Amino acid sequence: MAETVAARLLERLREWGVEQVFGYPGDGINGIVAAFGAAGDQPRFIQTRHEEMAAFEAVGYAKFSGRPGVCLATSGPGAIHLLNGLYDAKLDHVPVVAIVGQTDRAAMGGHFQQEVDLQALFKDVASAYLAELNVPEQLPNVLDRAFRTALARRAPTAIIVPADVQELDHHEPGHVFRQVPSGPPDAPSSVVLPAQEQVEAAAAVLNAGERVAILVGQGARGAAGEVMEVAEATGAGVAKALLGKDVLSDDLPYVTGSIGLLGTRASYELMRDCDTLLVVGSSFPYSQFPPEFGQARAVQIDVDGSVLGMRYPTEVNLVGDAGATLRALVPLLRPSPDRSWRSRVEASVADWWETVERQAxxxxxxxxxxxxxxxxxxxxxxxxxxxxxxxxxxxxxxxxxxxxxxxxxxxxxxxxxxxxxxxxxxxxxxxxxxxxxxxxxxxxxxxxxxxxxxxxxxxxxxxxxxxxxxxxxxxxxxxxxxxxxxxxxxxxxxxxxxxxxxxxxxxxxxxxxxxxxxxxxxxxxxxxxxxxxxxxxxxxxxxxxxxxxxxxxxxxxxxxxxxxxxxxxxxxxxxxxxxxxxxxxxxxxxxxxxxx
Structure with a gap:
């Protein structure tokens, strides 16, 4: 018996290492749901109470695993319900792949029940990659591109699978004109590094500072050790954007905690009084909480060049992986012999923790x-x-x-x-x-x-x-x-x-x-x-x-x-x-x- 498109889709998900799909059934994905049953629930179908929850659970899974979360919804209302969770993934830079059903191809454009223009619906939230699967030969390339793009761009992607296509016999793309093959699933990683002269320019700014502040976001999560090395060399205090709250331990005496409207007084004072700012892996959305414009010389490191200099007039912008860039930077830093600024920061942190305990x-x-x-x-x-x-x-x-x-x-x-x-x-x-x-x-x-x-x-x-x-x-x-x-x-x-x-x-x-x-x-x-x-x-x-x-x-x-x-x-x-x-x-x- 020939393998269906739905069965091959699940097989490709397994090849990508997907262990569960968060979703809710509906007739627009009946073929895929049937394939789950035939595949012995591998990957596992996790039935949520609502499609919005399926998307949120995929986001939560991706945030805490580092792997793409996958969610599944039927056509029409099911697809619509995914949007809030997918926008959450987009704005927080989280890899999520959404698989969405659609009415049969023959009914499209006929004002059929639950027919929604899914291309228009998803074109913003899944702007990184959105494709509709209309013939079996598209499957491996479309699904693989959805995963690779989600990982590379840290964004939600979506593929639309009409109901009748799910039940067609699957055919791999051939070595022919207008068919596109795909390599086997993988998780390629490339370490981006800025030019050496830019790293040297950043080091010069930090070495000249007397009151250095560091702001870390979620992009610094894999570089905690390197951030601590920079903080030790410069005598800096470290504030954390809310999405980077878990980057460094709050047991470190120079970590001032969260920044912003929900932040700590120690972080507020750190930004208010610093003369140099290093931002690592954060596109913190508020411009009023970093130092006053012109008060501090600033360096920013981010793997996404589009966010550099977006909230503060940074002097040196480094496009690169946080850990690798900081490792290149550390040997160029001159340890600061004056620890008065660090002592001041640590006193502020200690006072803050005593204050919130009294407030509690x-x-x-x-x-x-x-x-x-x-x-x-x-x-x-x-x-x-x-x-x-x-x-x-x-x-x-x-x-x-x-x-x-x-x-x-x-x-x-x-x-x-x-x-x-x-x-x-x-x-x-x-x-x-x-x-x-x-x-x-x-x-x-x-x-x-x-x-x-x-x-x-x-x-x-x-x-x-x-x-x-x-x-x-x-x-x-x-x-x-x-x-x-x-x-x-x-x-x-x-x-x-x-x-x-x-x-x-x-x-x-x-x-x-x-x-x-x-x-x-x-x-x-x-x-x-x-x-x-x-x-x-x-x-x-x-x-x-x-x-x-x-x-x-x-x-x-x-x-x-x-x-x-x-x-x-x-x-x-x-x-x-x-x-x-x-x-x-x-x-x-x-x-x-x-x-x-």
Whole structure:
């Protein structure tokens, strides 16, 4: 019996080393779904609750494995649902391959059921590579190019497979005109290096600096050792873009933590006071948080030349692999004998950690959300993976979670979409089934789609050697980040109709789905709850009722700005007085005398 196009597609996925495909069935991909069954579920079909979750899980898998994530959806609505997750991959530079069904070729253009112009739909999100498979002979080249492009450009790609094509007999392309062959699947890697004279120019800039700052992003993840060498030679402090939070351990005394609106005061001061800046593997999206323009001489290293000089007027731009470029740079650096700048940075870092610990212990009703992450940070295993959703909980992940050991962490960085935290965690478990995973999720994101995806966790937990997956819900019945944005940026009080959420017992729902559910209503119970969750023999949902009025005050905020926000609150915010009290108590912790 001849092999179908769908069967050959799955065989080619196996040749690419694909172990699972995240997806949801539909008649536009019936041929492919049938092929999964005939192939003994190799690669494994991971059924999500929604196609958007399939895309997010593919992104999470790719982020934490370094290999392309693969997602599958039917035509029409299924394809449409993939878009948010694929845009997340595009904006965070993650390799994902989407396989999408389409109506039969004979029906195209006939306004057939679920017929959508998929070429138009995907042409932006999959601009790196998008192709439609219309004859069997296209298959190896189209699929291979989708994988090679996703890897080379760190981007999502998509292939469209009409339903009738899936069931055709497969024929390999021949050595004939207008047919295109393809080499065997591989993962070629090339190390890009800048010219020696450019490296020398960068070294001259860094050697001339007296107060050097380094900003690392996710592009520096494989170059942690080299970054530390540069930091030691120059006496620099190192700040981390949010997607690069796991590049360096926060146990290093000169690592100032996250930068930006969700960042630390130590990172803010590092950028405010430096005279030289080295950016490695980051296209940090905000221009107001690096040094003032003209204040610092700057060098940038990135494998993608299109992002160089995009946020700051850099003097020397090096297109190259971060690790290889830094290895070429290190021998040219003259160790700085003056360590006063380094001492100043380390004092600022120590003071910051003391400050946020005090802030986490400020009384709240019932639980201070900062304390949730503080208590986790004291207990989290060295090999844990942490995913964070978008919302006010992201502030606490960014500022309070201390990375150490081989910990990994990520979130929807540039798109900042809600709803990625739980599916990212599932993707992480398939990438590393032997490691514990923690998802930090607001109740808004949990209600949006996290609750449904608990079913996916329940279904597949037996496939993970280490079944620990902790979903921690910041339960405050408020779309809290938007509430604070309304207050601080819009000058408007909280609008209850848009901001308040229905009250749900998330732990009870988890128990109903067969998971362990733990309710926390008092700050003194947090430590024990984390201990139980992190040592459990299966997935756990931690439902922590926390105070929505604890303010995510930016590290550079002044009392004057706090006063202006309070004036906006007094226009009619239902909780104005409590917001004011919590804001003053939290901000005051920065002024308690410490080592800094």
């Amino acid at each position: 212990m400020v009384d709240a009703r019932p639980v201070n959300p900062m304390r949730i992450v503080h208590e986790l940070s004291l207990r989290i295993p060295d090999d844990a993976i942490v995913t964070a959703d978008s919302g006010s909980s992201t502030n606490w992940y960014a500022r309070l979670l201390r990375m150490h050991g081989s910990m990994r962490g990520s979130l929807s960085g540039t798109l900042a979409t809600m709803g990625a935290g739980v599916p990212y965690a599932i993707g992480a478990k398939f990438a590393h089934p032997d490691r514990p995973v923690v998802a930090l999720v607001g109740d808004g994101a949990m209600q949006m789609n996290g609750l449904a995806e608990l079913l996916t966790i329940t279904r597949y937990q037996d496939r993970w050697a280490d079944r620990r997956l902790v979903v921690c819900v910041f339960h405050n019945n408020d779309l809290n980040q938007v509430t604070w944005e309304l207050r601080a940026l819009g000058g408007a009080p909280k609008f209850e109709e848009s901001q308040s959420l229905p009250d749900v017992d998330y732990a009870e729902l988890a128990r109903g789905l067969g998971l362990t559910g733990i309710n926390v209503d008092a700050p003194g119970d947090l430590g024990e709850a984390w201990d139980r969750a992190l040592t459990a023999d299966g997935p756990v949902l931690l439902d922590v009722r926390c105070d929505p009025e604890v303010p995510p005050i930016p590290p550079h905020a002044t009392f004057e700005q706090l006063k202006e926000t309070t004036e906006a609150l007094l226009k009619g915010d239902p909780n104005a007085w409590r917001v004011l009290v919590q804001g003053v108590k939290t901000k005051a912790q920065e002024f308690v005398p410490g080592r800094g």
